[in-house]
Amino acid sequence: MIASICLVPCLLIAPFSVRGELRLEIRSADDGPVVDASASDVEPRAILRELALKWGRSLRGDELLAGADPIDLQLAARDVDELLRALSFATGTRISADREAISIAPDHDRTPLAELEVEAEGAWLEFARAFPRHEGARLARVELGHAQERRGQDDAALAHYDVAARTDEGSPAALLALESASALLARRGQWDEALPRLSQLALRSTTAQAQASARVTMARALAEQGRGIDALALLEAVELSYPPADAREALERRLVRARAHLACSNPLLALNELDARAAADAQLGSGCDDLELRARALEAIGAFVDASRAWLAFSSITSPSERARALVAAARLASAGGDDLGVLFVERAARGSAREAEVTRCADSARARLGLVRVEESSLAALEQRWSDRAHLGPAERAVLASRLVVATDRGRGVDLAADVARAALAELDGADGLPIRAALATAYERHGRWSDAARTWGGLAP
Numbered sequence: 001m002i003a004s005i006c007l008v009p010c011l012l013i014a015p016f017s018v019r020g021e022l023r024l025e026i027r028s029a030d031d032g033p034v035v036d037a038s039a040s041d042v043e044p045r046a047i048l049r050e051l052a053l054k055w056g057r058s059l060r061g062d063e064l065l066a067g068a069d070p071i072d073l074q075l076a077a078r079d080v081d082e083l084l085r086a087l088s089f090a091t092g093t094r095i096s097a098d099r100e101a102i103s104i105a106p107d108h109d110r111t112p113l114a115e116l117e118v119e120a121e122g123a124w125l126e127f128a129r130a131f132p133r134h135e136g137a138r139l140a141r142v143e144l145g146h147a148q149e150r151r152g153q154d155d156a157a158l159a160h161y162d163v164a165a166r167t168d169e170g171s172p173a174a175l176l177a178l179e180s181a182s183a184l185l186a187r188r189g190q191w192d193e194a195l196p197r198l199s200q201l202a203l204r205s206t207t208a209q210a211q212a213s214a215r216v217t218m219a220r221a222l223a224e225q226g227r228g229i230d231a232l233a234l235l236e237a238v239e240l241s242y243p244p245a246d247a248r249e250a251l252e253r254r255l256v257r258a259r260a261h262l263a264c265s266n267p268l269l270a271l272n273e274l275d276a277r278a279a280a281d282a283q284l285g286s287g288c289d290d291l292e293l294r295a296r297a298l299e300a301i302g303a304f305v306d307a308s309r310a311w312l313a314f315s316s317i318t319s320p321s322e323r324a325r326a327l328v329a330a331a332r333l334a335s336a337g338g339d340d341l342g343v344l345f346v347e348r349a350a351r352g353s354a355r356e357a358e359v360t361r362c363a364d365s366a367r368a369r370l371g372l373v374r375v376e377e378s379s380l381a382a383l384e385q386r387w388s389d390r391a392h393l394g395p396a397e398r399a400v401l402a403s404r405l406v407v408a409t410d411r412g413r414g415v416d417l418a419a420d421v422a423r424a425a426l427a428e429l430d431g432a433d434g435l436p437i438r439a440a441l442a443t444a445y446e447r448h449g450r451w452s453d454a455a456r457t458w459g460g461l462a463p
Contacts, residue, residue, distance in 0.1 A: 024050045026080065028286065030349070033080045033317045039073040044091050047073065051083070052102050055317075056287030058183075061104035061150065064093055099288055099319045100187045105150045121147050138164040138173035145180055154184060165200070175205060182217065191221040212242035220256045228263030235260065251277050251284060258293050267300035288318050295329065304337030312346060324354040331362040340366035341439060345458075348446070370436045371400030372407060372443065380408040395433040398425070403440040410444040418444050423463040 024037045024047065033055070039047055045065040052059040068091050075083060080097065088095045094105045124140040131137045141164035148157035161184075164177035178201040185194035198221060202214035215238045222231035235257055244250035258273035274294050278285025291314035298307035308330045315326035327350040334342035347363035350356050383405045390398055402425035410418035422441040426434045438457050445454035456462040 022046060022050060024054065026051065026054050028313060028316045029077070030316070031079070034077050035075060035080050035083050036077060037073050037075045037083065039071065041070045041072065043070050044068050044087050047071075047087065048095070048102060048104070051080075054283055055080070055097075055102075056284070056289065057097060057099075058101040059104075060101050061146075064104050064106065065091055097319075099322055103150075135171060135173055138167065138171055138177065142173055142177050142180060145177070149180075149184065154188065157184060165197070170204075170206070175201065175210070178204070182214075186217065186221070189224070191224040195221045195225075208242055209245065212238055215242070216253055216256055220259060223256065223259040223263045226263050228260045228265075231260035231263065232257070247280065251280055255289060255293070258297075262293060262297055262300070265300070267297035270297045271301075286313070286317075288314060288322075291317075292326075295326075295333075299333060304333040305339045305342065308333035308337060308339065308342060308346070312349065315349065321354065324350075324356075327353055328355050328358045331359045335362050335366060340370050341435065341458075344439060344443070370439055371403045372436065372440050380405075380412045383408050395429055399429055399433050399436045403436040406437060406440040406444065410441075410447075415441075415444045415448050415450070419463045426463070 022037075022039045022042045024035065024039070026033055026035045028034075035051070037047070043065070045062050045068065048059055048062060048065070051057075071087075071090050073086075075086075084095045084097060084102070088107070091104075092107055094107050096103050096105075121144060124143050128137040128140040128144070141160045145157040145160035145164070148154070148160065158181055161177040161181035165174045165181065167174050178197050182194045182197040182201060185191070185197070195218060198214050198218045202211055202218060205211045205214060215234060219231040219234045219238070222228075222234065235253065238253070244253060254273045254277050258270040258277075261267070261270040261273065270293060274285065274290055274297070277290060284290060291310050295307045295310035295314060298304075298310060311326045311330035311333065315323045315330065318326065327346055331343050331346040331350070334340075334346060343362050343366035347359050350359040353359070383401070386401060387405050390401065393401065402421065405425075406418045406422050409421050419441060422437050425437050429437070438460065441463060442454045442457040445451070445457060453462060
């Protein structure tokens, strides 16, 4: 049986698809990441793996989708959350995403499935207690840890993983426990606790690929702790002993090397690594990790405006909590770089975010520098009189006065008359001298919900 998902027929991106074919692209938009997807007779797990690859996330719990019926899918410019909800509905699971991973969990609203999971956990726990030294008991502990992770009980999951890893014998389950524990601690940013587990994983793994992967993650942990020199030394050792298996692995190591250079206070070398990744694969260059590191490196070299733009791009594809942090950084750096109009743009993007008030404070300072004062600071009649006597004012003073008059006219007589004032004032000024006037009028349009007019004004196409 093939399920079919089709959201709004007019948004289909391809009229026909080849059976078994999948095309999926993810890109940034004003309100966050959007996805274009076309699939015909494709397993949901394959769709999620492609999404995770192109979005720069890991994929957790996809074993729950084994054997799921293939589906047909046609989407264009839809929010990623809409795709995840559609796939959740089609597969009877709960699919969610954060900055690090896309996670698939059982749908607890479906009582039989939830009951089966509880029964399975009870059986695993009973087996682990009955045969504590058996390899199956260690595997049971790993499965119990995974179940606790799905519930958000990270500490309980770690306890199970640590019990499973507590052996000197060659144990595949113990290695799986170490891998699961270190991945969980990395997601939580607890690198000091992840490091000893990664070290054990590197020493006890039986394949070169696993040994190399553990050591590269150890290098990241060292960089996250500020030990950039140690991280670079470890990466060099890995390069000698475990050359990259393919181009993608080499590019992933560049990302860790960029972190290490940044930890060593070498932002230019970090930017070189990030540029190399972006040149090899533009999708990698626009991922969360790349954008955050680029923003930090640009700030370190004093390129505040470029750093602000990197944070703004990062905010469009990350989680809500991280988005708020990124927007505050974007506003702060735009202000530090003298880009007051950029600060106002960030303020618009930050509306409704958790830290909107902090961004607004930056924007208030920017408005003051642009001469966009509150209406009560000057009456409309007084401003009109000053405007009629403007002959002695220079371009900059005239622009500030006109911007105040635009704001007061909007408040007192409406935005259309304010646009007339702006139009007349701009005719007397050249180029950048008119920016405060355009900013005042665009803000007035936004206040009235005339977004198209505001966008044209910001872009210099109006009034």
